[in-house]
Amino acid sequence: MKNLKKYLLLTTVLIAFTSCSTDDNSPVANDVNLVFENTFGSTPIVLGGETSATATTTTSSAGQIHHFSELKYVISNIRLVKGDGTEVLYHINDLDRGATVIDQSKVSSLNYVMSTIPAGEYTQIKFGLGIKQELNTLDQFRFPDFYAAAGANDTQMMWEWGTGYRFTKIEGFYGADNNVLSIHSGSTVEGEEGVESSYTQGVDAYREIVLDLSTSAIVGGKSPKITIKADFNMLLSGQSNTIELGSGNAVPSVHTAVNMVKFVDNIGGNGTTDQKGMFSITSVTN
Numbered sequence: 001m002k003n004l005k006k007y008l009l010l011t012t013v014l015i016a017f018t019s020c021s022t023d024d025n026s027p028v029a030n031d032v033n034l035v036f037e038n039t040f041g042s043t044p045i046v047l048g049g050e051t052s053a054t055a056t057t058t059t060s061s062a063g064q065i066h067h068f069s070e071l072k073y074v075i076s077n078i079r080l081v082k083g084d085g086t087e088v089l090y091h092i093n094d095l096d097r098g099a100t101v102i103d104q105s106k107v108s109s110l111n112y113v114m115s116t117i118p119a120g121e122y123t124q125i126k127f128g129l130g131i132k133q134e135l136n137t138l139d140q141f142r143f144p145d146f147y148a149a150a151g152a153n154d155t156q157m158m159w160e161w162g163t164g165y166r167f168t169k170i171e172g173f174y175g176a177d178n179n180v181l182s183i184h185s186g187s188t189v190e191g192e193e194g195v196e197s198s199y200t201q202g203v204d205a206y207r208e209i210v211l212d213l214s215t216s217a218i219v220g221g222k223s224p225k226i227t228i229k230a231d232f233n234m235l236l237s238g239q240s241n242t243i244e245l246g247s248g249n250a251v252p253s254v255h256t257a258v259n260m261v262k263f264v265d266n267i268g269g270n271g272t273t274d275q276k277g278m279f280s281i282t283s284v285t286n
Contacts, residue, residue: 027119027220027221028118028119029116029117029118029119029219030116030117030119030219030220030221030222030223031113031114031115031116031117031223032080032113032114032117032122032217032219032223032224032225032226033111033112033113033114033223033224033225033226034078034111034112034113034114034125034226034228035110035111035112035225035226035227035228036075036102036110036111036112036228036229036230037110037227037228037229037230037282038071038102038104038110038229038230038232039229039230039231039232039233040056040057040058040231040232040233041058041231041233043056043058044056045068045071045104045232047067047068047069047070047071047104047105048067048068048069049069050069050173050178051178052067052069055067055068055069056068058232058233060233060236060237060242060243060244060245061236061237061242062236062237062242062243062244062245064174064175064236064244064245065174065175065176066172066173066174066175066181066236066245067172067173067174068104068170068171068172068181068232069171069172069173070104070105070169070170070171070172071103071104071105071169071170071171071232072101072102072103072104072155072157072166072168072169072170073101073102073129073130073167073168073169073230074099074100074101074102074129074130074131074150074157074165074166074167074168075099075100075102075112075127075128075129076092076095076098076099076100076127076128076130076131076132076135077092077098077099077126077127077128077131077132077208078090078091078092078098078114078125078126078127078128079092079125079126079127080114080117080122080124080125080126080217081122081123081124081125081126082120082121082122082123083121083122083123083216087126088117088118088120088122090114090117093135094143095131095135095143095145095146095147096143096144096145096146099131099146100112100149101149101150101155101157102230103155105154117219118219119219119220120218120219120220121216121217121218121219122213122216122217122218122219123212123213123216123217124210124211124212124213125211125213125226125228125281126208126209126210126211127208127209128206128207128208128209129167129168129206129207129209129267129268129277129279130165130167130168130185130186130187130205130206130207130268131164131165131167131187131206132206133187133204133206136163136164136165136186136187136206137163137164138158138163138164138165150165150166156169157169159186164186164187165186166184166185166186167185167186167187167205167206167264168183168184168185168186168263168264168267169184170182170183170184170232170235174245175245175246179245179246181245183235183260183263184260185205185260185263185264186205187202187203187204187205187206188202188203188205188257202257203257203260203261205260205261205264205268207264207268207269207271207277208269208271208275209268209269209275209276209277209279210275210276211228211276211279211280211281212281213226213281213284214281214282214283214284215283215284215286216284216286217284217286218286222286224284224285224286225283225284225285226281226283226284227281227282227283227284227285228279228280228281228282229279229280229281229282230267230278230279231278231279231280232267232278233278234266234267234277234278235263235266235267235278236266237266238265238266238267238277238278239266239269239270239273239274239277240262240265240266240269240270240274241262241263241265241266243262243263243266265277266278
């Protein structure tokens, strides 16, 4: 009987030890790295001034040659989706921790690290181009870090005249005479200027992007890298619209919302038949 009790006790201890060892060695979370590649087709974009000899140029469907001197856009509301449809939300209501400005002039901004993602196999990623309505307020107290980053002198992702953020900011030149190209997008409000209590939602320039991963991203023992391409050939030659610059719409028809939406639908999708816009998955490295 004593031997039996010892055997049972030893077995129980061994099982408990094995269980603890397994739990200790199985990571429950890890980072996911999002790498953004801004291109014209398959060519990486190099920024440049009016007469730059090194800036990457491209030609639109309308035959207009153009290049960029500044290229910035906001990514927020990021979600990773498992094969069974379960969505893991990444600080979707916290701009300080879950939103970022992608700036082609800053290499560090092109790599965004999502920390403490639950272990699992992910097959899809969703994110916002811009900021959803309920968070699109210039609130330096609620989200001081994002407010500071978006308002920095070399970023300027805020409307001077409004209450919200710019979602994209593109500057450059087009045509043989290097005409100025300046395209800014963001949601608009309607109401009496300067009276915030009268403001109501105007044009909603926020777009949901939905991308299937080329290979499942496996979070656990390793930290996967998801490379996302943003093809800015779509800016003027998108699925929704073919745009010819000039006649007032290089600065979207002198800040008219109607023409601004044409650019937004090209790069962010129209929200119904196109939920990818200019974005695609280049690779997933586990």
